[in-house]
Amino acid sequence: MPAVLALNIARTTVPVGYAREGATGIDKRPVDGPLEVRAPGAKGTAGSGVAGDAIADVASHGGDHQAVYAYAREDLDWWQAELGTDLRNGRFGENLTTAGIDQTHALVGERWRVGTALLEITAPRIPCRTFAGFLGLTGWVKRFTQVARPGAYLRVLEPGQIAAGDEITVVHRPEHDVTVELFFRAVLTDADLLPRLLDAGDAVPPEVIDLVHKRTAVS
Template identity: 55%
Template sequence: MTGRLVAVNLGGVTEAEWAGDPSGRSGIDKRPTAGRVAIRFAGVLGDFIGERAHHGGPDQAVYAYAEEDAGWWATELDRAVRPGAFGENLTTYAVDVTGAVVGERWAVGSALLEVTKPRTPCTTFAGFWGVPDLVKRFTVRAAPGAYLRVLREGEVGAGDPVEVVDRPAHGVTVGEVFRATTLEPALLPRLLDVPELPEPLRAKVRRRLDTAGR
């Protein structure tokens, strides 16, 4: 399966009252950049990350969102939604991001990326968009985009193919993980069968299941 990159987006420093970081700074306002961009194990070179307690790190090094899902929001909110508006590094086309299996690998440019988990919406996101109930609406829509870890550093650029080169047999998708951890807790036991899921999230799932007396 092969899609392509519509844009590679980098965030500068935005200072705002809605920024989640105690310093009042956020990197959510990402904009398309021209040319090739370096992807490192720690993230996208030149991309500012504000609230590092919840963003960034090896399991959230890169964030991808589908142009098709952005188009849905443009219609829903009756407003233009440009690449990077979701705080994503990679805007994709013809890539089933919500249906991506956790642990599947994408060859993009000279980099190799692995899908790890969905993005969880936050109040910073709602503040940036100026839509107070965005977190609730984003959760109900359940098209969260995907975080990726970097297995091979490289360079990427707009127009590069996005090729799914490996897909685990367990079949648990980004969308299923998102629904399990938000609106459909009955799905939580499925997540324990996903070795590629980041350990902090697996631990959270175990705690919730233990509390529920599974």
């Protein structure tokens, strides 16, 4: 049964030289739950959807469509073997380290019941210089992009509480074929895929819908 292996937050932001805002909340660590998750508000004015989780760059992270970030333990294990280094739960800045569920091929708009909360997949994680700086890896953004195991952002449709050990139940899968991987490639490596993102409707973050219209003149 798919489950939450670890629930991770950053209790405070940490000053660093590699982050745009001069600080970061990417260093998330496992905590005892449960913690409340809720829709935090519009991007740019709100932070994380997980109670107690600190975010420094609210222009790029957090907000309703990036309320919770999930990454699969299976993908962390794959990277662990590739990089030859230990990757603990939370090392990629994820709020939920999951087990037994394929996020790369999950559908945008797919809904998960986790604990007492209802979450909906909205987008992949887009790598940035803070991510690379935190891991201390040269060429990390390019490498992460090529491999395309980005993890998934989720919005909170029904607030609730989540704890490590909670089962993840897929309660809805939309009829389109817009996967997290397709979304990732459309934005970063294959602009011809961009119009397909509109098939996922309002699960897609508004700024990405605007990007699709701008780049493709689709209306």
